[in-house]
Amino acid sequence: MAGKIENSAGNSDYTAAPVPSNERMPKGALTMAWWGVCSAMFYIVVAATLAIQFGTRNAIIGMVLSVIAYGLINSVISRYAIRTGLSVALFSRVLFGNFGAALATLIFFATAVYFSVFEGSVIAMALHDYFPGVGIKMAYLIVVIYSVILIFGSIQTWLDKLNGVLLPFYILGLIAAVVLSISEYGYSNAWLDVGPQSGEVSHGWWNCFTYFMGVWILMMYTFDYARFGRQEDAGYHANFNFGMPFYLFTFVINGVIGIFLATTIKTEGGLSEVSIVLGLLKLMGIWGLVFVWVTQTRINTANFYLAAVNMQAFFEKIFGIQLPKWIWAIVVGALVYVMMLANVFGYILQALAYQGVFVVAWVGMALTHILSSTYDKMFSGQIEYHHERVPAFNPCGLTAWFSGTAVGLVLMHASGTLATFSAPATFVVSIASYALMLTRAKKQWFVIQGY
Numbered sequence: 001m002a003g004k005i006e007n008s009a010g011n012s013d014y015t016a017a018p019v020p021s022n023e024r025m026p027k028g029a030l031t032m033a034w035w036g037v038c039s040a041m042f043y044i045v046v047a048a049t050l051a052i053q054f055g056t057r058n059a060i061i062g063m064v065l066s067v068i069a070y071g072l073i074n075s076v077i078s079r080y081a082i083r084t085g086l087s088v089a090l091f092s093r094v095l096f097g098n099f100g101a102a103l104a105t106l107i108f109f110a111t112a113v114y115f116s117v118f119e120g121s122v123i124a125m126a127l128h129d130y131f132p133g134v135g136i137k138m139a140y141l142i143v144v145i146y147s148v149i150l151i152f153g154s155i156q157t158w159l160d161k162l163n164g165v166l167l168p169f170y171i172l173g174l175i176a177a178v179v180l181s182i183s184e185y186g187y188s189n190a191w192l193d194v195g196p197q198s199g200e201v202s203h204g205w206w207n208c209f210t211y212f213m214g215v216w217i218l219m220m221y222t223f224d225y226a227r228f229g230r231q232e233d234a235g236y237h238a239n240f241n242f243g244m245p246f247y248l249f250t251f252v253i254n255g256v257i258g259i260f261l262a263t264t265i266k267t268e269g270g271l272s273e274v275s276i277v278l279g280l281l282k283l284m285g286i287w288g289l290v291f292v293w294v295t296q297t298r299i300n301t302a303n304f305y306l307a308a309v310n311m312q313a314f315f316e317k318i319f320g321i322q323l324p325k326w327i328w329a330i331v332v333g334a335l336v337y338v339m340m341l342a343n344v345f346g347y348i349l350q351a352l353a354y355q356g357v358f359v360v361a362w363v364g365m366a367l368t369h370i371l372s373s374t375y376d377k378m379f380s381g382q383i384e385y386h387h388e389r390v391p392a393f394n395p396c397g398l399t400a401w402f403s404g405t406a407v408g409l410v411l412m413h414a415s416g417t418l419a420t421f422s423a424p425a426t427f428v429v430s431i432a433s434y435a436l437m438l439t440r441a442k443k444q445w446f447v448i449q450g451y
Contacts, residue, residue: 015313015325018085018385019227025160027233031241032164033155034225037218038250039170040299041122041292042115045276047255048262050211052271054204055195056259062208063251069209070251071244073367074222078242080370081226082234088223089313090385094375094446095365095397098317098390104362105314107355111217112307113332114348117339119296119303120147124340126277126292140340148333150297151305152326155228159301166294173291174257180283181264191263206420212251213423214356219363224306307332317387357412360423361404364430365397374438375446384447396437396445404430 014023025033050059084091092104124139134142150162201207222242229237240246262271265279280288308329315321315328339348369375384390408426411418 014085014227015087015089015309016316018087018090020085021231023228024230025155025228027230027236027241029160029164030155030225030229030233030237032167033160033228034241035167035246036159036163036298037221037302038246038254038298039167039295040119041276041295042118042299043250043254044258044261045271046211047251047258048271048276050208051191051194051259051262053196054201054207056192058195058201058204059208059255059259060252061205062212063255065205065209066212066251067244067247070212070218070247073219073363074242075238076367076370077219077222077363078226078229079234079238081223082229082231082237084383085227086223086383086385087227087309087313088220089310089317091223091366092362093385093387093390094383095362095369095394096401097392097394097398098387099392100394100398100401102314102317105310105317107358107362108217108220109307109310109314109332111352111355111359112303112310113335113339114352115217116147116300116303116307116332116336117348119300120144120336121340122274122277123293123296123300125274126281126289129278130281130286130289137341140337144333144337144340147297147300147304147336148329150301151308151329155225155305159305163298163301166298169290169294170298173287173294174254176287177261177280177284177291178257181261184283185264185266188264191260194259194263203417210420210423213360213427214353216356216363216423217359219366220359221302221306223366224309225302304329304332304336353412354409357405357408357422357426358401360408360426361401361430364404364427365400365434368400368431368434368438372435372438374441378441378443378446389447391445391448394445396441397434400430400434400437403433404428 047059047063050062054062080086081091086094088108089101089105092101095101096104120143121140124136124143127142128134128136128139151159153159195201226237226242229241237243258276261279262276265276265283267275267279277288277292280292282288284291308325308331311332312323312325312328315323404426407429408422411422411425413419414422
């Protein structure tokens with residue numbers, strides 16, 4: 001098939017063409033591959049941090065609302081990805097044109113690299129703490145090397161099996177952490193009353209809900225995974241695998257356990273991924289290290305994989321460089337290692353905040369495009385994604401994307417409660433702008449004249 005890129009093992013990741021029906025995965029296999037995303041110290045620490053800042057009840061309300069929002073949005077996105085087989089890169093080509101789509105893949109792979117740095121550093125810190133003889137630089141290198149090797153295969157051939165094997169260990173690890181913490185420190189209802197010293201925060205639930213909008217990059221993750229689903233399994237994937245049950249486990253169950261552990265396990269210094277990890281190592285010993293390795297390895301299979309395939313798509317389009325995915329996996333690994341050594345975590349957080357606004361706008365437009373009948377009527381149900389047929393810039397998508405993003409960036413720098421409307425306003429404006437542009441859409445915006 002044209003655009004099918006082979007790696008050294010003969011596997012295909014379909015960075016330049018839709019996934020054909022005969023290459024789709026059984027629902028169980030895709031479920032195991034995708035559920036690797038549910039395990040990360042990030043979810044545990046974020047929930048605990050929000051509880052400390054805004055109160056446990058507000059944090060839980062924010063997480064439940066996020067489960068509903070994520071579930072509804074990803075239900076739509078996953079069905080479309082399954083129906084078309086398109087990746088984020090190819091779908092963005094429809095929305096923005098060739099060069100606009102390149103910007104989307106740049107934001108996607110950069111964000112995946114940032115998360116790889118964060119989650120990989122957690123494993124390295126745990127390894128270094130438990131085995132002090134392993135220097136932190138060596139620990140970084142070990143984590144990067146094995147993470148790169150794990151994604152030499154594809155979703156269809158390896159990642160589903162790896163995450164399927166590790167999932168029970170993750171669940172058992174969560175249970176063990178709770179049981180051992182109660183055994184060591186006793187049980188108290190204090191975790192239900194965690195909150196700021198100044199007292200109840202007005203509309204704290206809103207702050208918690210909008211915080212989770214900052215990681216809507218998971219909508220892009222969903223798109224690139226769901227395209228491997230079979231048509232007959234679309235309902236299952238939309239309602240369960242990529243739907244509310246997944247986010248109930250990912251946000252609420254992980255989050256509640258995170259709040260409990262953070263308030264029960266005695267740690268030094270402020271709350272962070274590292275402090276939670278060190279507390280688990282102190283509590284569980286070598287099994288704590290195993291648990292941390294399981295959690296972070298599962299999430300980093302997704303981070304490294306999506307960073308590699310989207311980097312591949314970006315450099316192929318912008319610079320015409322055609323290399324197999326395994327080479328891009330090595331490039332991602334090298335970049336992650338350098339960023340770990342440079343200790344640029346503060347800058348990464350700032351970059352993620354800005355990129356999050358672009359991602360929220362992308363999600364708003366994606367939903368509008370999928371739910372609108374305008375494009376389907378214009379092209380009689382066909383999707384024009386081939387680079388030779390798509391113009392460099394699509395004013396319909398780019399106008400809406402930058403309009404929503406501009407509003408979000410302005411509000412991000414506002415003070416007080418107004419700043420919390422940055423992501424929601426971005427979402428609403430991008431939807432309204434794209435819907436308005438579609439009413440005036442011309443065929444040549446989406447396809448070069450003559451095709």
